[in-house]
Amino acid sequence: MKKSIIPILLSFVLVLAGCVNTKSDVNDGGKKNGEAVEIELLGMTSDQDDLNIVRDQLSKAGFKVKLNLQPDYGSFSAQEDAGNYDLSMSGWTTVTGNPDYAVRSLFITGGDYSRISDEEVDKLIEKASTETPEEYVQTYKELEQRLVFDKAYIAPLYRNYKTQAVNKDVLNADTVRLSKSRSLAWEDIDFNDSSKRDTEPLILSQSNPTLTSLDPIKGNDGSINMLNTNMYVRLVNLTDDDQVTSDASLSWNHTIAEGNSEYYFILRDDINFAKITDKKAVDTGERVGAEDVIFSLNRAKDKNSVPDHRTYTLHEHIDTVEVVTDLSELESVTQSDGSGTIREGLEEGLDTKISELVADKTAVDNGAGKYQVVKLTTTKPFPQVLNYLAHQSAGIVSQKQVESINTYDVAEFDVNKDIPYGDQNTVTEGPSYDNHLYASGPYILSYKNDYEAEFLKNPAYMPGTENEPNISTVTVRFIKDADSTLSALRNGEIYVYYGVPETKYDVVENDSKLRLQRIESNAATYMLFNPSEKREVGKSEDLRKAILYSINQQDFIDFYQGNVIKAVSTVSPLVDTGNELVADKEKAQEHLNKYLESK
Structure with missing residues (x-):
């Protein structure tokens, strides 16, 4: 299920230049022809907190970052369809409890939401679909490895909890x-x-x-x-x-x-x-x-x-x-x-x-x-x-x-x-x-x-x-x-609140008549790279990996006060693949240098 928890505002595009807090925080080695490599992040106004974290991480890694913020899902989709991004904010909730649903529409060639075309990814998705749960763990591990680490098609940010609040007095x-x-x-x-x-x-x-x-x-x-x-x-x-x-x-x-x-x-x-x-x-x-x-x-x-x-x-x-x-x-x-x-x-x-x-x-x-x-x-x-x-x-x-x-x-x-x-x-x-x-x-x-x-x-x-x-x-x-x-x-006007936001957990927990129920969900939030040859990230695997290894998921966990979980892909909530994304400044710089040397 495509992420669409977006408040609707008037349509406009707000483009902001990425800012840097201090000179000492910034990697100064990521410049092309004397200019920092520019990365455009696309998202919606409701995603602004997440986008600001990504922007700051990439800025510190030496990139010049701008935000393309859209007020609603329709405007966001129009910008995504037009290819006006390097990375777009994406999310997926697997509502069927099986990993095939977590990957088929998103990543198979010609899938409902797929912007990727990779024969090896296709083969792994089809192979896993024929296997029992005992058999498919290794196949999904290989799929996740190619999707995230080998080809850097996506940059995972975090997993969510699923919650609801109940009036236990009623x-x-x-x-x-x-x-x-x-x-x-x-x-x-x-x-x-x-x-x-x-x-x-x-x-x-x-x-x-x-x-x-x-x-x-x-x-x-x-x-x-x-x-x-x-x-x-x-x-x-x-x-x-x-x-x-x-x-x-x-x-x-x-x-x-x-x-x-x-x-x-x-x-x-x-x-x-x-x-x-x-x-x-x-x-x-x-x-x-x-x-x-x-x-x-x-x-x-x-x-x-x-x-x-x-x-x-x-x-x-x-x-x-x-x-x-x-x-x-x-x-x-x-x-x-x-x-x-x-x-x-x-x-x-x-x-x-x-x-x-x-x-x-x-x-x-x-x-x-x-x-x-x-x-x-x-x-x-x-x-x-x-x-x-x-x-x-x-x-x-x-x-x-x-x-x-x-x-x-x-x-x-x-x-x-x-x-x-x-x-x-x-x-x-x-x-x-x-x-x-x-x-x-x-x-x-x-x-x-x-x-x-x-x-x-x-x-x-x-x-x-x-x-x-x-x-x-x-x-x-x-x-x-x-x-x-x-x-x-x-106020007792409803008895169950299904899907409490992370920022409201403390309010529920501090209300004596309410009970907060929480489990790890099947939802994952990630950044999707633009695969188009018109964009440098679409052409360069090294550039994508430089961005990937600049992402530090701990920053999201800290921002949400421990109310989100580390992720690797949309498969993460369903299959324990053993994979893990670890922020690595040296790897990020190595891939960025390779990209710059190729230009």
Whole structure:
């Protein structure tokens, strides 16, 4: 997920010459034709603290530095696309818990956000994607080595913590989970006084009131990630420490066949779709079944299934999805870990073993041994497909309902007259309100306005189990800035602040009614070099390395009072490669001299 936590201001460009504190601090040996080598740093006004640290470090290393500060993400992107930078501020949060997501879009040739084209990087990314976690550590180590140290395509700055603040006077803080990748799970949260479950709402917040889409495949951003995660069930989930699990998902169990290309899921029968009638959540009576899984994943992988499909690249490794009706297939295929047959893996822990496999979801009866099993085949061995299936974009929608809404021709879609499934206007109070959502998850959006959105408990989501949602109503308040959100939390206007900034930790910790929860996140902040031959950094590996070894990550740790962590790349939060970037003035000068000698 591309870093975009940027406040929007009026568009302008502010270019500042880098300044030097004292002459003794400065390396005077980095001059070309009597002039210091100039480096342009591109970022946004919200990144100014980080950019000032980088500027000062490079100035002390003998570079002449100027800042190109942009007020918002759109202006920043325009400058980046135009190539008006030597290094641009970049960040990435891996929201799927797997390292392939941490590198594919960013660094593979032709990736969604990639500005790099390196055959060796491509080969290593593809190789690692076919390997199990036990196998891929060495491959990602080699990838990181080439990306950072051998070619200096990026200059890492730091990793972040993931945090949230909880009003422990109102909520049982132990029920408020904090996961590395998964968004906040609402169904587990409970009040200290459980008698309030049906009479008072759980009040949360987010900054953006404009929702990209309530169709899970049409958005992958902060406006809808948490919302869609809680509205649509998936085949698997992620644990809080990023392990793939069937717990609280649509499947009782899942297993991988020998060869790592075939994946089997045995579905549970206690989830129905919910809908909104008169702004109340009701059970549609329609079970969430294999037909809906097949429909949802086929549209998820198909770029042309909907207009403005924003998540298809996450699912491009899916080849086929089908329902299995031949029980002998489960008995003749071995699990990839050699622990037994697919049937044995799927039946592990089931109260009732499989007696029959059915194609029609209306014929399912788990208590009588009648199950549906879905088989997913990938285009190549790709164990990390399971992490992508845990992402909100793999949420299961109702085939019947989506097809009844999306009657338009995708190629001829007209935004002015066609109303797609999940359009936020259909759930916004006013003349356009016509809620057509069918939710397979624990909650369904009832309505929204500019102030808040109200979600109601799905009455047919695993009723009577430990996964049934505790609180009946969730209200999400739209609060734009960090100071106002923190104030609302402290005043009891919201009960959880998801994503507390580093600069606000002390405020939370000093408030007796609040608890700060913090874990190491999957987020990394780094500087991206301009690869264009029009820029000296794009042409010279030595110049890039001179800059790389001038970066001292300890300065960032000190500035943020220990609330950030050292990083090497976007892989760092997920795989312990053993690599480390150490600032080295001698190496920096050596590479700078080589660059100057080549001119």
